[in-house]
Amino acid sequence: MRLSDFKALSFDCYGTLIDWESGMIEGLRTLTERVERPLTRDEILQAHARHESQQQAQTPWKPYRELLPIVYKRLCEQWGVSYTNAQCEEYGRSVQNWPAFVDSPGALQYLKKYFKLIILSNxxxxxxxxxxxxxxxxxxxxxxxxDMGxxxxxxxTFEYMNAHLGDLGLEPKDVLHxxxxxxxxxxxxxxxxxxxCHIYRRHDQKGFGATMTPGTMPTFDFRFNSMADMVKAHQEELREA
Incomplete structure (x- = not known):
């Protein structure tokens, strides 16, 4: 199987293209600095993952910018820190400050020459x-x-993408997620x-960070430590061809 066998790439955005973990840590700094005991980076991310996934399941219709303030509130309650609605709402707007991984723009611009690009994101x-x-x-x-509710x-979510791929002249078999x-x-x-295709951004770290453990590990067909590595693999395919 080759990358060039596909017509389109569907991407998760946050954690894959955008460094959401660094964004979260920075966005929560005014909260975590007020916690009585020092928290490790992974403690913060894992707590965020738990509250976020629970809230997403409970209120799937709520926009992410309105869901994050609830996560902020739950974290404050968990760690015994006072909060105001303004602080919660400020964290809800923090996505706009989350940085892209340094290799994401260039890699996407390269891949755009060869594939249709799709975002499937929470x-x-x-x-x-x-x-x-x-x-x-x-x-x-x-x-x-x-969009998906x-x-x-x-x-x-995947049902929604399947229902709309035909608008792009695609079938699921044409898409590498x-x-x-x-x-x-x-x-x-x-x-x-x-x-x-697993973009293993956390290859040099333990655990799952800002995502919940999946339980039984899923399978995948490609793995790269970065988007830049994915581009290199595609370029190598073209040279071999």
């Missing part, structure tokens, strides 16, 4: 626009949680029969 459209500006590429389709890993998260992406991707 985000609202307003927040994603800020991220899209950082990624510096025009996607062929953007399927957001706000659900958050990955819910079946409804490219993502970091085992929980949000590769596990449901397996259920829907997608070929998977």
């Amino acid at each position: 985000v609202d459209n307003r927040s994603f626009q800020h991220s899209n500006d950082k990624l510096q590429v025009e996607f062929d389709a953007i399927y957001s949680a706000e 659900a958050y990955k890993p819910a079946d409804k 490219t993502a970091e998260s085992m929980f949000h992406d590769h596990e449901p991707g397996n259920r829907f029969g997608y070929t998977g």
Whole structure:
């Protein structure tokens, strides 16, 4: 199997193209600095993952920018820190500050020459626009949680993408689903029969960071430590051809 066998790449955005973990840590700094005991980076990310995934399951219709303030509130309660509504709402707007991984824009611009590019992301459209500006590429389709009325890993998200691929002249077999998260992406991707490409951003770290453990590990067909490595592999395929 080769990367060049596919006509399109569908991407998770946060954790794969945007460095959401660094964005979270920075966005939560005014909270975590007030916690009585020092928290490790992974403690912060794992707590965030738990509260976020619970809230996404409970209120799948709520836009991400309105869901994050609830996560902030739950973290404050967990760690015994006072909060105001203004602080919660400020964190809800923090996605606009989350940085792109340094290799994402260039890699996407290269891949755009050979593939259609699709976003399948747990985000609202307003927040994603800020991220899209950082990624510096025009996607062929953007399927957001706000559009879908659900958050990955819910079946409804991949069902939504399947229902709209025909608009791009594609079938699921034409698409390589490219993502970091085992929980949000590769596990449901397996259920829907997608070929998977794991961008292993956390290859030098333990655990799952800002995502929940998937339980039984999903399968995937490609693995790269970065988007830059994915580009190198595609370039090597072209040289061999």
